[in-house]
Amino acid sequence: MPKIVFVSSDGSEETVAVDAGTSIMSAAQQHGIEGIVADCGGSCSCATCHVYVEQELADRFDPVGQFEDELLDTTACERLCNSRLSCQLVMGDHVDGVRVEIPESQM
Amino acid sequence: MSGVVIVGACQAGLQAAVSLRELGYQEPIALVGDEPHLPYQRPPLSKGFITGQTTSEQLSLRVGSFFDDHDIDLVTGERVTGIDRSTQRAVTASGRELAFDHLVLAVGAAPRTLGVRGTDVAGVHDLRGLDDAEAIAAGLKEAHDVVVLGGGFIGLELAATAAGLGRSVTIVEATAGLMGRAVSPAIAATFLAQHRARGVDVRLGTSVVEVVHDGTRATGVRLSDGEVVAADLVIVGIGASPRTELATGLGLDVATGVLVDGFARTSDCRVLAAGDCAQHREINGTSLCVTSVQNAIDQAVVAARTIVGDLESPYAATPWFWSDQYDLKLQMAGLPQAYDHRVVRGDPASGAFSILYVRDDRLVWAESVSKPGDHVLSRRLITQGSAVDVALAGDPSVPLRDAVLATTTA
Ligand SMILES: Cc1cc2nc3c(=O)[nH]c(=O)nc-3n(C[C@H](O)[C@H](O)[C@H](O)COP(=O)(O)OP(=O)(O)OC[C@H]3O[C@@H](n4cnc5c(N)ncnc54)[C@H](O)[C@@H]3O)c2cc1C
Ligand code: FES
Numbered sequence: 001m002p003k004i005v006f007v008s009s010d011g012s013e014e015t016v017a018v019d020a021g022t023s024i025m026s027a028a029q030q031h032g033i034e035g036i037v038a039d040c041g042g043s044c045s046c047a048t049c050h051v052y053v054e055q056e057l058a059d060r061f062d063p064v065g066q067f068e069d070e071l072l073d074t075t076a077c078e079r080l081c082n083s084r085l086s087c088q089l090v091m092g093d094h095v096d097g098v099r100v101e102i103p104e105s106q107m
Numbered sequence: 108m109s110g111v112v113i114v115g116a117c118q119a120g121l122q123a124a125v126s127l128r129e130l131g132y133q134e135p136i137a138l139v140g141d142e143p144h145l146p147y148q149r150p151p152l153s154k155g156f157i158t159g160q161t162t163s164e165q166l167s168l169r170v171g172s173f174f175d176d177h178d179i180d181l182v183t184g185e186r187v188t189g190i191d192r193s194t195q196r197a198v199t200a201s202g203r204e205l206a207f208d209h210l211v212l213a214v215g216a217a218p219r220t221l222g223v224r225g226t227d228v229a230g231v232h233d234l235r236g237l238d239d240a241e242a243i244a245a246g247l248k249e250a251h252d253v254v255v256l257g258g259g260f261i262g263l264e265l266a267a268t269a270a271g272l273g274r275s276v277t278i279v280e281a282t283a284g285l286m287g288r289a290v291s292p293a294i295a296a297t298f299l300a301q302h303r304a305r306g307v308d309v310r311l312g313t314s315v316v317e318v319v320h321d322g323t324r325a326t327g328v329r330l331s332d333g334e335v336v337a338a339d340l341v342i343v344g345i346g347a348s349p350r351t352e353l354a355t356g357l358g359l360d361v362a363t364g365v366l367v368d369g370f371a372r373t374s375d376c377r378v379l380a381a382g383d384c385a386q387h388r389e390i391n392g393t394s395l396c397v398t399s400v401q402n403a404i405d406q407a408v409v410a411a412r413t414i415v416g417d418l419e420s421p422y423a424a425t426p427w428f429w430s431d432q433y434d435l436k437l438q439m440a441g442l443p444q445a446y447d448h449r450v451v452r453g454d455p456a457s458g459a460f461s462i463l464y465v466r467d468d469r470l471v472w473a474e475s476v477s478k479p480g481d482h483v484l485s486r487r488l489i490t491q492g493s494a495v496d497v498a499l500a501g502d503p504s505v506p507l508r509d510a511v512l513a514t515t516t517a
Contacts, residue, residue: 032169039400045479047479070478
């Protein structure tokens with residue numbers, strides 16, 4: 001099972017192992033990771049699942065889609081080049097161990 | 108202390124339990140649901156779940172271990188059948204008794220049934236829960252002709268999904284427009300055109316008088332004009348009614364839903380209600396049931412705060428909702444209401460645009476089609492009560508946040 005390392009805005013880390021095919025948002029929500037609000041439950045409608053993805057593995061996820069791109073322009077914390085909506089990041093062995101930073105705020 | 112008993116273990120019930128723990132509540136919490144599943148989200152049921160894009164595991168809102176870790180006593184597959192206010196106990200169908208200091212009703216809504224002949228044969232489904240969605244997904248694999256009764260959000264999403272799978276689809280809607288009072292006529296017309304353009308046969312102002320069958324399976328539906336439309340799968344999506352039986356049994360004030368104030372309190376302050384079963388005594392100047400994920404979550408958070416004694420801020424969330432049909436993303440912020448200016452932002456013919464409604468210079472309601480960025484900003488501007496420049500707001504080359512008038516704090 002591929003693993004995700006969540007790094008909270010205070011620097012603390014939590015590692016979660018999930019089934020391949022699970023989105024990073026779902027993994028966070030199901031395990032009660034704080035700071036990923038995910039109001040719309042992953043339908044790319046709300047922009048409250050914003051994360052910063054470890055640069056090295058960032059390119060291995062599917063590229064940013066049009067709706068995601070628009071939503072990333074509205075996030076509560078600044079959009080950086082490694083900003084993604086975690087509901088659009090699907091886990092698999094190719095991204096095992098990926099580190100994602102959770103921004104300070106989502107709303 | 109006996110703690111909290113939450114009846115209904117889905118979107119609102121789960122949120123109430125989670126929020127109570129987040130707020131430091133230390134007494135026992137029992138979260139009792141009659142479905143056999145872990146608390147799960149319903150929106151994908153009419154969307155990605157039917158096509159297999161979303162699996163049942165992915166619907167769960169929390170993993171099983173979360174409940175032990177947070178000392179939440181999750182009881183699944185148990186129906187609460189009675190509540191005694193004087194002894195403060197809830198009783199389940201299997202005879203289990205649960206004592207409470209506070210009770211949260213988060214029992215949701217039940218699908219409305221079609222009061223016509225023939226609905227009890229195979230091939231006729233309604234959609235509220237995971238088990239219904241599994242049955243519809245299985246039925247769709249074999250079906251050729253699908254009839255969807257009801258042109259509301261769920262019906263339209265299912266129609267879009269079925270059409271996307273190449274099925275022949277007919278939508279039968281009793282009123283003159285799609286999605287009822289939840290959207291403006293312009294948006295209803297946009298979606299009507301989209302469904303028709305994709306080959307869906309939409310019958311407005313038409314009702315079904317009978318499900319026609321061969322004794323065991325549905326073969327079609329007879330319409331109010333006498334025509335029989337062939338169907339091997341009939342999906343009934345004519346809305347849902349708040350479940351109010353427990354509240355009525357308790358003698359609480361009930362209208363369409365269980366009436367609650369801004370602190371999610373029913374007419375008995377030890378009993379709270381949240382989500383689809385509740386009716387706001389007052390929201391935007393009227394009394395209303397708001398049935399959405401947003402309302403379920405926000406009202407459950409308020410209920411949890413009330414239980415821990417925090418009565419600082421009543422429910423004030425900006426309502427919002429989304430519906431995915433085909434590749435179109437419909438999103439609403441605020442509730443339909445009176446306005447002075449209607450601003451169309453972007454070209455409706457392009458398939459991506461927003462309609463903004465302004466009253467007293469403030470944005471009060473917004474509808475977006477495939478413009479999620481506009482939607483999120485609209486929500487924010489509505490919540491902040493921002494004054495907007497109508498001309499700038501109507502110019503899609505100007506980011507919506509730049510249409511805010513400098514005199515406001517947004
Ligand atoms: C197919 C579908 C698609 C949807 N799509 C969207 C969407 O895109 N966006 C959106 O915002 N909203 C959507 N909704 C609405 C949203 O899912 C609901 O508003 C939300 O689930 C309400 O949460 P709730 O907890 O109040 O009720 P529910 O989720 O209905 O949960 C209530 C639970 O209580 C249980 N229960 C009832 N009585 C008892 C009892 N006596 N004892 C024990 N348990 C009991 C029920 O079985 C149920 O599990 C959709 C709904 C459906 C059905
Ligand atoms: S969860 Fe809403 S956009 Fe990702």
